[in-house]
Amino acid sequence: MTDRPLRRVIIENAYIVPVAGAEIPSGHVVIEGDRIVAVGPGPADAVFDGVTDGGSGDGDSERIDGSGCLATPGLVNTHHHLYQWAAQGVTPDGTLFEWLVASYPLWAGMDAEVVHGATTAGLAWLAMSGCTTTTDHHYVFPKGRGDLFDAEIEAARRIGVRFHPCRGSMDRGRSKGGLPPDEVVEEPDDILAATEEAIRKYHDPSFGSMLRVAVAPCSPFSVSGELMVRSAELARSHGVRLHTHIAETQDEDHHCVEQFGVLPVEYLDRLGWLGPDVWLAHAVHLTDKDVQRFAETGTGTAHCPSSNGRLGAGITRVCDLLRAGAPVGLGVDGAASSEMTTLAGEIRMAMLMQRARYGPRALTARQALELATLGGARCLGREAEIGTLEPGKLADVALWRLDGFFAAIDDPVVAFAYGRTPPLARLLAGGRTLVEDGELRTVSGAEAARAGAAAHRRLTGAARWPGRSR
Numbered sequence: 001m002t003d004r005p006l007r008r009v010i011i012e013n014a015y016i017v018p019v020a021g022a023e024i025p026s027g028h029v030v031i032e033g034d035r036i037v038a039v040g041p042g043p044a045d046a047v048f049d050g051v052t053d054g055g056s057g058d059g060d061s062e063r064i065d066g067s068g069c070l071a072t073p074g075l076v077n078t079h080h081h082l083y084q085w086a087a088q089g090v091t092p093d094g095t096l097f098e099w100l101v102a103s104y105p106l107w108a109g110m111d112a113e114v115v116h117g118a119t120t121a122g123l124a125w126l127a128m129s130g131c132t133t134t135t136d137h138h139y140v141f142p143k144g145r146g147d148l149f150d151a152e153i154e155a156a157r158r159i160g161v162r163f164h165p166c167r168g169s170m171d172r173g174r175s176k177g178g179l180p181p182d183e184v185v186e187e188p189d190d191i192l193a194a195t196e197e198a199i200r201k202y203h204d205p206s207f208g209s210m211l212r213v214a215v216a217p218c219s220p221f222s223v224s225g226e227l228m229v230r231s232a233e234l235a236r237s238h239g240v241r242l243h244t245h246i247a248e249t250q251d252e253d254h255h256c257v258e259q260f261g262v263l264p265v266e267y268l269d270r271l272g273w274l275g276p277d278v279w280l281a282h283a284v285h286l287t288d289k290d291v292q293r294f295a296e297t298g299t300g301t302a303h304c305p306s307s308n309g310r311l312g313a314g315i316t317r318v319c320d321l322l323r324a325g326a327p328v329g330l331g332v333d334g335a336a337s338s339e340m341t342t343l344a345g346e347i348r349m350a351m352l353m354q355r356a357r358y359g360p361r362a363l364t365a366r367q368a369l370e371l372a373t374l375g376g377a378r379c380l381g382r383e384a385e386i387g388t389l390e391p392g393k394l395a396d397v398a399l400w401r402l403d404g405f406f407a408a409i410d411d412p413v414v415a416f417a418y419g420r421t422p423p424l425a426r427l428l429a430g431g432r433t434l435v436e437d438g439e440l441r442t443v444s445g446a447e448a449a450r451a452g453a454a455a456h457r458r459l460t461g462a463a464r465w466p467g468r469s470r
Helices: 082-087 096-107 112-127 148-159 188-202 225-238 250-260 264-270 288-297 305-310 318-324 343-358 365-379 404-408 412-418 445-460
Strands: 008-016 024-032 035-041 061-065 069-073 075-077 131-138 162-169 214-217 242-246 278-282 300-303 328-330 397-401 424-429 432-436
Touching (some): 008 397, 069 365, 069 412, 075 328, 075 343, 075 365, 082 112, 082 131, 082 445, 096 250, 112 131, 112 148, 112 445, 131 148, 131 343, 131 424, 148 162, 148 188, 162 188, 188 214, 214 225, 225 242, 250 264, 264 288, 288 318, 300 318, 318 328, 318 343, 328 343, 328 365, 365 412
Parallel strands (some): 008 061, 008 069, 075 131, 131 162, 162 214, 214 242, 242 278, 278 300, 300 328
Antiparallel strands (some): 069 397, 397 424, 424 432
């Protein structure tokens, strides 16, 4: 297993979709260290002719034959709850609020061991679906259960993805008009102190950073207005980004009107929570004014189509947001409301949902791919570093096999987006191989799967299914 990027990697003969710029039917991507240094048609420049497959004798160079493959930027996941790998299958037919009420008591039992195991499995699953950068929104912190934030960061280091953990929070329990039970919320001063400590300890703002922290109070129905305002002040004083859930369901609309006298997005706007340093999860139920405000302020949206469908929440107005010029990325969301969903699969799901609502020209395969790459990078404020295949950008590259059955479709992007996700031939994050021929190379896939299953059993106390291996 490689602990550092190779000095040079050359991918040749692939169909290259840079996302920014014209597609290249047969071309090359040259990587030096953690950066892309060249993208173009035909074989790599003759200066690299001395590099042979498997290295040049010092183990620091590699040539990859991309024949029959599609090269895209590594995918960017803009919303997740990794701990929920341990709590999949809860309330399979409930609304968001019904599902949350059933889930809160279960989540209250998590500890650092559960979080580490669930995160290991969740990140492995993301990597094997082409994801090189992911967020995580962790907002449940039971007292006396270890350092949950550190547990997920350590798991991300092992898997090797670029990680944006969001220190979430809830301070508005049922006794204060919120949805969660009082035993799973924290006090505002404790939340802000822990959040600031996480920023100081972990946040790396440098170009090429593998770890950036965001501030992420959970939602209007679980967080006080005071905490929302103070969280925004804290984030902006440290130059980090803001994230929360908003406008996911009509139940949330009713709650906000009843409690605050306005709809969710207007409530956020009043609190100073719209801006180019903010991206919001779901944003399903938007008014025309909301869409315009997102565009005017540069506020991003993490679109989670499978989770929204699973919970019956609705379909986000992605086409309208894009037309207005607002940033939109894709998110898998937590596995407990989007069981076994892959990030690459969300490209297809987003495209089909928009077409189901707006017609067959609503979202093309290429637009859907852009949501999962450059769109996500824009939401995270990293469009100068990731999201496209261009010289000077970080070497986050996914190489998908489009030979075999997929060769029956002439357009490689259509073959990639319309049906089953093609096999992943290679995934590089910062020039380091995370996945090769569908198998994890940083940790054992079998080990990651066992860690996730063990986290589930530890959290739920579930008996092992007859015939299932540990």
